Amino acid sequence: MAFRNLLLADRGAVRRITIHRPDKLNALDRETINELHVAFDQARHDDAVRAVVLAGSGEKAFVAGADIGELSGLTAQQAQSFSRLGQALMSKIERLGKPVIARIQGFALGGGMELAMSCHLRVASDKARFGQPEINLGLIPGFGGTQRLLRLAGRGAALELCLTGRPIDAARARELGIVTHVVAPENLDTEVDALADQLAASAPHALAGILDAVLHGGESAIDVGLDYETQAFALCFATEDMREGTRAFLERRKPAFAGR
Numbered sequence: 512m513a514f515r516n517l518l519l520a521d522r523g524a525v526r527r528i529t530i531h532r533p534d535k536l537n538a539l540d541r542e543t544i545n546e547l548h549v550a551f552d553q554a555r556h557d558d559a560v561r562a563v564v565l566a567g568s569g570e571k572a573f574v575a576g577a578d579i580g581e582l583s584g585l586t587a588q589q590a591q592s593f594s595r596l597g598q599a600l601m602s603k604i605e606r607l608g609k610p611v612i613a614r615i616q617g618f619a620l621g622g623g624m625e626l627a628m629s630c631h632l633r634v635a636s637d638k639a640r641f642g643q644p645e646i647n648l649g650l651i652p653g654f655g656g657t658q659r660l661l662r663l664a665g666r667g668a669a670l671e672l673c674l675t676g677r678p679i680d681a682a683r684a685r686e687l688g689i690v691t692h693v694v695a696p697e698n699l700d701t702e703v704d705a706l707a708d709q710l711a712a713s714a715p716h717a718l719a720g721i722l723d724a725v726l727h728g729g730e731s732a733i734d735v736g737l738d739y740e741t742q743a744f745a746l747c748f749a750t751e752d753m754r755e756g757t758r759a760f761l762e763r764r765k766p767a768f769a770g771r
């Protein structure tokens with residue numbers, strides 16, 4: 512499928528998905544969200560893809576939120592369906608079973624911050640700004656922001672950002688645990704590519720096990736999470752990659768994970 516609002520590029524086993532509406536600061540309209548659903552389905556089902564980078568076009572923004580022009584005319588019923596469509600995309604990314612890195616320059620606001628929070632790792636330029644400004648529109652976050660920010664940074668940060676709508680800079684976002692790496696803008700791609708390459712060269716079944724155990728465990732009692740961990744740990748022993756990883760260590764060489 513050809514995309515109108517996305518650019519796709521593969522570099523080795525890393526797929527980069529770039530949201531390309533620079534004149535609208537990459538705001539998420541329904542069409543873009545639908546395209547992202549398709550792009551992430553394709554990334555999931557393509558065994559050659561072992562890590563995904565999600566980016567926004569241009570210098571100014573990762574994503575400046577849901578498309579306010581489109582939002583402004585919705586009925587309550589249409590808004591419910593729009594929220595569900597966005598939430599389903601965020602859940603799809605979170606549960607992709609492959610690591611997804613958000614590459615964040617400039618603004619990550621509203622739906623842009625929600626999108627970044629659904630990724631597994633967030634690498635930001637020190638010029639990036641984050642926020643949930645929906646309150647300024649008489650709205651609340653609708654793509655999972657109240658829930659993911661709560662889980663990522665705690666109740667204090669979730670209430671502060673959502674109630675005030677005030678943006679925070681990258682340093683504060685790192686303090687709150689919202690971003691994992693903050694780098695100078697000129698180093699953003701080097702940092703993101705190095706991280707993506709490392710993940711793409713790792714054993715994919717083990718990566719999937721970690722994603723599963725952490726994500727499901729975060730929503731369950733510890734015994735349930737520990738059970739997930741045991742199952743995922745045991746499954747690694749059915750892979751060639753686990754044999755290769757342990758053998759390579761004993762033979763004092765670098766492992767080559769084939770993804771089997």
Ligand code: COA
Pocket residue numbers: 534535536538575576577578579580618620621622644645648
């Ligand atoms: N939805 C639709 N269009 C958006 C948008 C959004 N969320 N965010 C930015 N745009 C559009 C602007 O309307 C403008 O389009 P135009 O040139 O056709 O008028 C273009 O992107 C550039 O934005 P502009 O506001 O002129 O840039 P700025 O540098 O002055 O301000 C922001 C940047 C991010 C502070 C500002 O655009 C903003 O506050 N955006 C909305 C953020 C928001 O509330 N997001 C949550 C939505 S639920």
